[in-house]
Amino acid sequence: MNIDDPKLTAFALDELDEPERSTIARKVAESPEAQRVVEETLERARALKNEFAAELNKESRSSRNLSDIRDDPWFWLRARPLAIAAGIAIFAIVGAIVTTTYTRRGSSGSALVEYSVQGEDAPKAQSLPALIEPSNVRNPVASDVINRVERVVIGEVGPNFENGELRMIETINDTYRIQKLKERLRIPVISKKSYPGIARRGYGLMFLDRDGRIMAAAAFYSVAQQGFVLQPVRNAYESEGRYFLGGNVTLPGDWKNNLDYRNYAIPFTDWKDCVGYAPGG
């Protein structure tokens, strides 16, 4: 039999229908050369499947939000001594704090509004409590809550909306962007911002379930030296079809009272995929 016949490859890959399959099978059984080609084809097919799968895994890993640095030798060589030094410094600051009177800042819901009166990306003098806050904290928004999100209302929040009302831009309900937003919001750890303030202009996002209940809320704005961020917001509410950031309604989540979440945010480098446009963009 002709071993350079595409039908032999099709036979090896189980792509032939009867009666052609039986015909080729008989010819292969009679030809050691054809059997070798079939074996080689199967072997090559297995190798290709493995390599394509590895390529897929690599792509999936590279698209993750966080990379695990625990296995990185650099981390253990350089970062651990630095972390110890930072720990000592924190203890020193804490020691200084206990000698001063200190009133903890409340974590009221006016997250966006309070900062919106500042200049664009204006650096703000950090208070001592802000200095002793950890650089990374657990994202308070629970994954099971995010799972219930089916659409997202997005609107502008600017200096003329000091009550935190969103000026509606659109309701996002296409699966692709919803999925991307949910993935972004599902990040397990949120990081301290380079600057505590936010841009004068920002967007508010309301993550709604199928019944229109607010499951989570976030502000989307630009921070100096950091770029766009997504900041989970603790308080938000809906009234007569209008949406507000702030207020007294605490959204579902594991919000720690000793943390000021206004100082933390999620890097939002993929805002083009998630939303498609940006404040001031």
Place this chain on the structure above:
Amino acid sequence: MEAQQSVEELLRRFEVPLLQYATRITGSSDRAKDVVQETFIKFQRNGAVASEKTATWLFTACRNGALNVCRKERRMMYLDEEIIESREDEQPMPFERIEEREACGFLMKIVATLPPRQQEVLQLKFQNDLSYREIAGITKTTANSVGVLLHTALKTLRQRYREASKDFLPFEPRTT
């Protein structure tokens, strides 16, 4: 709700394969993202639900979208079937460029030297486990043509693999 969930499952399953497929056609991961986004939006607008033909539908729509991007940008690389065919056996990707692909398997480096059309069918067959008929539907050709392309691709791979392997000499330490 169920439809929403099924679309999300499809997104999880097909997003990365489609991104790689569209990147291969457009030559740009950014454009590929736009194409894949459009593909899923179309899928949802059409009210499509998951079925046996979902993979074929998604890859077909993705391919059409990617080719449209190429047409709009007047990129000739993948412009149409005739051009794809005429590119066969010409200008394989130089090894310098292949080396730039980080952490790429040895076999994948050889795959990258194949003509685009052969790479396309290899990816659809071995990454996405599609049948000759499904690949034929996506690439607008016949199952026989898919068979010939795959056969040729595998044969070339085998030859180039052997040739490339000759460059690797076994390390035999001197014992005397």
